[in-house]
Amino acid sequence: MSEFNWPNMPTKRAARMLLGAVLRHETPEGICSGRIVETEAYLRNDPACHASRGKTARNASMFGPPGHAYVYLIYGMHHCFNVVTAPTGIGEAVLIRALEPLEGIDLMRKRRNSWRRQSATKHWREQELCSGPGKLCIAMGLDKSLDGFSLANSSLQLLPPKEAPGWNPRRLRSLVTTTRIGIREAADWPLRFYLGDSDCISVR
DNA sequence: CTCTGGATTGAC
DNA sequence: TCAATCCAGAGG
Numbered sequence: 001m002s003e004f005n006w007p008n009m010p011t012k013r014a015a016r017m018l019l020g021a022v023l024r025h026e027t028p029e030g031i032c033s034g035r036i037v038e039t040e041a042y043l044r045n046d047p048a049c050h051a052s053r054g055k056t057a058r059n060a061s062m063f064g065p066p067g068h069a070y071v072y073l074i075y076g077m078h079h080c081f082n083v084v085t086a087p088t089g090i091g092e093a094v095l096i097r098a099l100e101p102l103e104g105i106d107l108m109r110k111r112r113n114s115w116r117r118q119s120a121t122k123h124w125r126e127q128e129l130c131s132g133p134g135k136l137c138i139a140m141g142l143d144k145s146l147d148g149f150s151l152a153n154s155s156l157q158l159l160p161p162k163e164a165p166g167w168n169p170r171r172l173r174s175l176v177t178t179t180r181i182g183i184r185e186a187a188d189w190p191l192r193f194y195l196g197d198s199d200c201i202s203v204r
Numbered sequence: 205c206t207c208t209g210g211a212t213t214g215a216c
Numbered sequence: 217t218c219a220a221t222c223c224a225g226a227g228g
Contacts, residue, residue, distance in 0.1 A: 040211070048211070050224095058224055076222035078212050095211055116214085117220090134212045182211055202212095 003160035006066030011085040011092040015041040016193050018083065018094055020161030020171065022102065025140050027155065030107045032140050034099030034130050035164065038194035038201050040180045042093050044086070047185035051091020061148035062091040069156065071137075071147040078134030081142050083151065083158065097181070097192075099130035100200045101139070102166075108139035132202040171195055 006014065016039075024033035042049035050059040050072070061070045062084055070082040070093050086092035101108055108129045113121045115138045130136035137143065151158040161167045174196035179188055181203055194201050 042211075050211080053225090056224070072211090072224090073222065075210060075212050075220080077220065080211060082211090097211085118215095132212070180211070184210090 003162055004067065004158070006085050007087040009085065011043055011094060012041045012191060014083070014085045015039040015094045015191065016175070017161075018096070019175065019193060019195055020164065020167050020169070022157075022159040022164040023096065023099060023140065024103070024157040024159065025142065025155065027141050029111075029141065030104050032104030032107055033102045034136065034140065035102060035167070036096055036098075037100050037198040038096075038098035039192070040095040040097060041191040041193075042082070042095060043191070044090055044092055046189070046191075048180065048183040048187075048189075049091065049093075051093075055091065059091060062093050063089060064148060065150075067151050067158075069142075069146050069149045069151060071142060071144050073144060074134070079137035079143050080133045081137050081140075081146075095133060096136065097133045098194070098198070098200050098202050099136050099140070100198060101126055101129050105129065111138050111141060127199045131200045171197055174198075 018036050018039050021036045051062045055063050065088050066084050068084045070084050074080050081096050082093035084093050109124050129139045176194050176196045177190050178192045180192045
């Protein structure tokens with residue numbers, strides 16, 4: 001995570017720099033990892049940001065040290081995973097919206113299947129295992145127990161693009177900037193970023 | 205306390 | 217188009 005100097009990096013730029021980075025999670029079930037291909041920035045003074053109305057029990061980790069996780073439950077059933085960015089005391093973060101699976105693809109399929117109510121197993125194409133913020137949390141085994149967790153020196157790791165195997169920096173030429181998904185306020189702010197050459201994006 | 209709605213997903 | 221399913225946050 002050495003490449004990321006969170007306190008000195010504006011969150012909007014951090015959201016772009018996270019494209020190509022690899023998120024890796026070790027659990028007793030096994031190891032899963034994936035390359036980040038879609039992000040959204042959530043800023044101070046941003047009405048769509050959970051932290052915009054001050055510190056509360058839910059968003060406390062957003063105000064904590066950068067380089068940690070902010071994980072919360074949405075719609076009563078899905079988790080969303082964020083990387084905390086701004087210095088301690090300022091509530092900003094980057095939502096991770098999609099990954100390209102790298103390690104533990106069978107475990108991802110198993111988790112996606114066991115999460116479903118239906119008994120019949122479905123065969124997931126690799127591209128759809130982590131193509132959304134809720135999906136990637138299921139596939140990677142991420143939940144609220146990781147809220148506030150450090151992304152360095154732990155079972156949860158974030159490898160910068162340069163340190164991640166198989167990264168081709170030319171992919172950044174396909175970078176697309178759009179408005180964020182699923183929010184009502186500040187709906188026209190261009191704070192969503194994705195690699196247009198990826199087939200794992202949540203929404204085109 | 206009660207009530208409302210959400211940074212989603214997948215089935216209908 | 218809509219239900220599933222929980223809980224933070226707001227209001228009384």
